[in-house]
Amino acid sequence: MTDTTTEKAAAKAPTGAVGAPEPAPAPRPARLWRGATPWLFLLAPLALLIVFTYAPIANMVAYSFTDWDGVSPELHYTGAENYAELFTRSDLFEVFWVSGYYLAASVLQIVAALYFATILSFNVRFRNFFKGVLFFPYLINGVAIGFVFLYFFQDGGTLDSVLGLLGVETDRAWLGTPESANTSLAAVSVWRYLGLNFVLFLGAIQSIPGDLYEAAELDGANRWQQFRYIIAPGIKPVLSLTVILSISGSLSVFEIPYIMTGGATGTETFVIQTVKLAFQFNKTGLASAAAVVLLLIVLAVTWVQRRLVPDDKVDLA
Amino acid sequence: MNRRTVLAVTTGALLLSACTGTGGSSKGAEAKAPDDPSKVSGAITVLTHRTDLVQDGTMKKYAAEFNKTYPEVKVEFDAITDYEGEVKIRMNTENYGDVLMIPAVIEKKDYPRFFASLGTQAERSKTYRFTDYTTVDGKVYGQSPLGAVPGFIYNKKVWSEAGVTDWPTTPAEFLDDLKAIKSKTDAIPYYTNFKDMWPLTQWTDVNGSVSCDEQATTGLAEGDPWAEGADLRTADTLLYDIVHEGLVEKDPTTTNWEASKPRIAKGEIATMWLGSWAVIQMQGAAKQAGTDPDDIGFMPFPAQRSGTFCAVAKPDYNQAVNIHSEHKEAARAWLDWFTDKSGYAADNLALSPLKSAPLPTVMKPYEEAGVKILDLDDTKGAVVKSIDNQSEIGIYKPDYRQDLVDLARGATKGDLDDFLNDLGKKWTETQRSLGS
Numbered sequence: 001m002t003d004t005t006t007e008k009a010a011a012k013a014p015t016g017a018v019g020a021p022e023p024a025p026a027p028r029p030a031r032l033w034r035g036a037t038p039w040l041f042l043l044a045p046l047a048l049l050i051v052f053t054y055a056p057i058a059n060m061v062a063y064s065f066t067d068w069d070g071v072s073p074e075l076h077y078t079g080a081e082n083y084a085e086l087f088t089r090s091d092l093f094e095v096f097w098v099s100g101y102y103l104a105a106s107v108l109q110i111v112a113a114l115y116f117a118t119i120l121s122f123n124v125r126f127r128n129f130f131k132g133v134l135f136f137p138y139l140i141n142g143v144a145i146g147f148v149f150l151y152f153f154q155d156g157g158t159l160d161s162v163l164g165l166l167g168v169e170t171d172r173a174w175l176g177t178p179e180s181a182n183t184s185l186a187a188v189s190v191w192r193y194l195g196l197n198f199v200l201f202l203g204a205i206q207s208i209p210g211d212l213y214e215a216a217e218l219d220g221a222n223r224w225q226q227f228r229y230i231i232a233p234g235i236k237p238v239l240s241l242t243v244i245l246s247i248s249g250s251l252s253v254f255e256i257p258y259i260m261t262g263g264a265t266g267t268e269t270f271v272i273q274t275v276k277l278a279f280q281f282n283k284t285g286l287a288s289a290a291a292v293v294l295l296l297i298v299l300a301v302t303w304v305q306r307r308l309v310p311d312d313k314v315d316l317a
Numbered sequence: 318m319n320r321r322t323v324l325a326v327t328t329g330a331l332l333l334s335a336c337t338g339t340g341g342s343s344k345g346a347e348a349k350a351p352d353d354p355s356k357v358s359g360a361i362t363v364l365t366h367r368t369d370l371v372q373d374g375t376m377k378k379y380a381a382e383f384n385k386t387y388p389e390v391k392v393e394f395d396a397i398t399d400y401e402g403e404v405k406i407r408m409n410t411e412n413y414g415d416v417l418m419i420p421a422v423i424e425k426k427d428y429p430r431f432f433a434s435l436g437t438q439a440e441r442s443k444t445y446r447f448t449d450y451t452t453v454d455g456k457v458y459g460q461s462p463l464g465a466v467p468g469f470i471y472n473k474k475v476w477s478e479a480g481v482t483d484w485p486t487t488p489a490e491f492l493d494d495l496k497a498i499k500s501k502t503d504a505i506p507y508y509t510n511f512k513d514m515w516p517l518t519q520w521t522d523v524n525g526s527v528s529c530d531e532q533a534t535t536g537l538a539e540g541d542p543w544a545e546g547a548d549l550r551t552a553d554t555l556l557y558d559i560v561h562e563g564l565v566e567k568d569p570t571t572t573n574w575e576a577s578k579p580r581i582a583k584g585e586i587a588t589m590w591l592g593s594w595a596v597i598q599m600q601g602a603a604k605q606a607g608t609d610p611d612d613i614g615f616m617p618f619p620a621q622r623s624g625t626f627c628a629v630a631k632p633d634y635n636q637a638v639n640i641h642s643e644h645k646e647a648a649r650a651w652l653d654w655f656t657d658k659s660g661y662a663a664d665n666l667a668l669s670p671l672k673s674a675p676l677p678t679v680m681k682p683y684e685e686a687g688v689k690i691l692d693l694d695d696t697k698g699a700v701v702k703s704i705d706n707q708s709e710i711g712i713y714k715p716d717y718r719q720d721l722v723d724l725a726r727g728a729t730k731g732d733l734d735d736f737l738n739d740l741g742k743k744w745t746e747t748q749r750s751l752g753s
Binding site for chain 2 (some may be wrong): 069070071072073074150153154155157173175176177178181237261262263264265277278279280281282283
């Protein structure tokens with residue numbers, strides 16, 4: 001192993017230093033150190049990554065081929081049986097309809113985030129204050145948000161009393177029917193993640209050089225034209241990233257519905273269903289398979305999306 | 318294949334083999350009761366779900382009392398809030414305390430791998446209740462320190478304001494009484510605790526009290542729980558009717574268990590299906606709210622067999638000794654002392670695990686009314702659990718009852734008979750596929 005790395009380093013050195021005066025070759029131990037330094041720096045993050053991300057994933061993949069119940073010391077290899085069960089039971093995939101609510105909500109969320117990011121990138125009074133207001137929800141723990149909104153949607157809770165102040169008397173159980181409950185939950189999710197999208201967009205917008213706007217203004221472009229021809233193309237990579245995040249996010253919604261309704265009244269998502277399979281019905285094997293399938297679905301969606309909208313370099317000049 | 322893929326594949330393979338390997342087991346150890354209390358020694362850790370009792374020092378008091386008989390044993394408590402979830406994971410190792418409550422998730426057939434035996438059932442069942450629940454091949458692996466009887470907790474004042482003084486004896490009568498409460502008082506006739514979920518699972522404890530049959534669990538394992546006239550069908554139909562007739566809170570999706578306690582104490586809620594264990598909590602809430610704790614009443618499921626009510630005695634968590642414990646004698650000493658002498662059951666107004674002990678005061682009305690207390694035969698308990706998990710119905714989980722309540726209040730469309738028949742079909746199909 002060490003030999004090959006030094007060889008590589010030696011082979012690379014001349015090409016990397018074209019045109020520069022060739023430095024005197026360092027003594028062997030020093031060269032070794034130089035080769036090892038980046039790896040030493042990488043040691044801690046890589047160890048953490050492997051222990052807490054890749055090992056559990058490998059483990060999960062392994063469990064997905066067994067009939068393990070989560071505690072029993074005994075487990076049997078069952079081949080692809082779990083996957084076969086998963087794909088022959090259409091009821092397990094019906095929960096993806098619920099993701100539709102979150103997908104629709106995330107469209108709304110992206111549009112709103114883009115709107116706010118654009119407005120706040122211009123000179124607006126109390127700009128930083130509004131930035132803080134918009135970003136703040138993202139900093140709150142998801143579980144806490146779940147509890148807060150449970151009171152919010154309660155019969156006679158915050159939402160009802162605010163509406164009452166505005167003169168609207170509602171007698172609605174916000175989490176009462178599947179449609180209403182899913183819409184309410186998706187709205188909470190918009191409130192929570194709007195800030196993240198907003199900050200991403202704002203960062204991208206602010207990295208666009210300011211003289212472009214000046215030039216545009218001199219040419220008589222209005223705000224919409226500035227957005228359409230300068231901002232929109234400028235933030236395209238971030239926009240496509242956000243879309244990917246939103247899609248994979250809506251496929252794997254978990255904390256908010258889990259805390260607020262526990263998946264009752266038609267709000268069960270794929271992840272909640274998986275958690276229930278694993279921890280309620282002790283089908284850890286099947287649940288692992290479901291998790292692997294979700295991972296593959298998300299990867300596939302991302303791949304398709306990248307194919308449809310290739311991520312080419314942006315050139316504003 | 319280039320070098321990188323080779324590396325990735327080997328790493329992956331190594332990880333797989335390292336992570337899924339499970340150690341061997343030491344099956345069949347026994348935790349013998351010590352002969353001489355003064356000679357038992359060692360430090361033991363007791364895992365418990367009663368975080369409240371550890372925080373307020375009650376458990377320490379028990380331990381001090383225990384040390385009067387066993388001076389050389391040091392007892393430490395490890396109170397765990399998410400008991401089920403956390404202990405389940407710890408049980409993948411050998412380090413899960415010396416004494417613990419058996420988590421519900423552990424399958425009965427695995428008990429001999431995890432816990433030391435306490436003796437034969439033939440012998441223990443002479444003195445103790447609930448031995449059936451932890452017996453594998455004639456040996457007992459755990460003992461519940463207290464028992465409870467399921468039933469309706471109700472506010473006596475509200476019920477008598479509505480003109481009801483006698484316990485209803487049929488589901489129809491019960492519904493009429495709730496309707497009377499709705500029309501004559503301001504109270505919510507029945508509170509579902511839908512949001513907190515687990516109170517809904519308590520409805521499964523009705524099983525046995527309608528048919529008055531000690532073999533009710535065997536009935537679940539071998540028959541259709543939702544057949545016409547079966548216990549669970551009777552219970553689920555009653556729950557459906559209560560919700561369907563609008564005799565419940567306005568918005569079940571945002572109920573609150575903690576808040577429901579003072580509300581029933583103050584008479585804002587009339588009835589909840591819970592168990593005898595809840596009486597002490599509601600009385601506590603009444604004291605705090607400044608109302609009369611004696612208003613909290615307790616009644617059996619409205620069904621009678623030849624003129625008597627029946628109620629099922631249910632164990633709490635069963636206490637067991639870790640098979641890997643280094644101080645099994647000390648652990649066993651604690652378990653025995655806690656079951657027999659601590660007064661834990663009496664302190665909780667609960668049913669004592671000792672067959673010879675009298676009924677707790679909470680159950681006095683039951684005694685007076687001649688309610689028959691049943692000890693269910695749990696030989697088939699493990700089969701029922703595996704059918705339940707395999708079919709993903711979850712009679713001990715809240716999901717299907719939440720669906721039932723949604724159906725009853727019209728949030729989802731469907732028909733009660735279809736719903737229950739579907740459950741029955743799923744259940745019996747799974748039964749057949751498991752070969753029982």
